[in-house]
Amino acid sequence: MHFNNTLRGASYGMIMVIIIWQLLAWLLKLPIIPEPLAVLVNLGQIFADKISTHLWYSLGRIIMGLAIAVIIGVPTGFLMGYFEKIDKVLSPLVYFTYPIPKIALLPIIMLLFGLGEASKLIMIVLIVIFQIIITSRDAVKAIPQEVFRSLQSLGAGKRHMFTEIIIPASMGEVLTSARLALGTAISILFFTETFGTEFGMGYFIMDAWMRVNYLDMYGGIVVLSLMGFVLFTMVDMIERKFSAWR
């Protein structure tokens, strides 16, 4: 039922966007705003040949980037949340570096790691990981002490504290932060794909723009948006599954 509601909401949103887009196209009559139908027809023609490769590249990068950020960030956050000592050492570092606009570090990253895939992944990880660390840490800290008592009286070790309490209690919030990070990650992906590569949706969109092929460009934007939406919905569904008890 939830899924149907999400789907209905999404289709409603999509129709609204298309209506506004169509109105703007009619009102402004500018070549930079083509009509939605023309874009979709063109997209149907070029997707298989011209766009799909770029889509797989982008999808690969975004999933890898997020996966690395979650695999490193979540355990770090959990450890900081559970062990006061680790938190004392790492928190200042996280808080200090969190507000630094890490995108400004791109030139340094590129000098160190080259123009290839590594730099793109590092940028994504670097930018989203802090949010994931902080949410995971706070989720653990928010677990009331009483919750641990039953397990303590059972003589449970640290392993059980993590598997029985910390992980299931904070999974929902961790996935929420992953979902939010996804939006940020896609923006960064677009930015990093505009140079040093000939593959990826970012490259495709900017390339179409330079070729003044607005139909292709819009097609790229539509595909990138849909990719984001599908990933967003998937994380949302997993999140619901883990939060059934709430």
Next chain:
Amino acid sequence: MIEIKDLTVKYYRQNEETLALDKLNINIATGEIYTFIGPSGCGKSTFLYVLSGILKDYSGSVKIDGRDVDPKSQRIGLILQNYGLLPWKNVYSNTMLGVKIKNAQRGLDEYGKYLLQKLGIDKLLDRYPKEISGGQQQRVAIARAFMLKPDLLLMDEPFSALDAINREELQELFLNIWKENNVTTVFITHSVDEALYLGSKIVVFSPAPGKILKVLDNPCFQMDNLRSREEYYDMSMHLRQLLNKG
């Protein structure tokens, strides 16, 4: 047998020292229910946390069958006022938590099935705690504790959040199951009626800092139609006087 000698617990809050328990001395005989009664804030719960191994910062000595308190080697069943269930686990997983951690047991054994049936929660196994009533949640906690076949059962005002009908029903049910095991039980309560109904011995606490005023044999224990008898009336008057004197 539980031997407690000069048990003293102090809390430090903002450099201020508060005495929670003041030189407690008591021997708790094996196979009996001791109900501990006293005004709120007298350190009853603190006492329970020491026995369950959750609170380790105390002076004096606490020996369970001649050994120090260690929830890893002893089997301690803990039942709390707020039930102590894990909200992300369904009824089945919550009841299994104790034996899973203590015995690495997976799946219900005969005794487990019997307990679930006796407590009337065998039809609720896939529900989450928030989907069942307080009385049902407490039944789950009782099932979890008894399934463990504990050496020591600790109960912190387990029935005080329930309405009168539920409370009396659960008190009776608890006593019923208890008789089949005769597990040494420390039962904290602030209700004179509950102390008389459930305790083979009654321990009266003073207001803070907690001291033991008196240990009474309870002639009313296991009497039929207890609440309509004269002994019950006399004992409850006696207890109330002790509590009022402080």
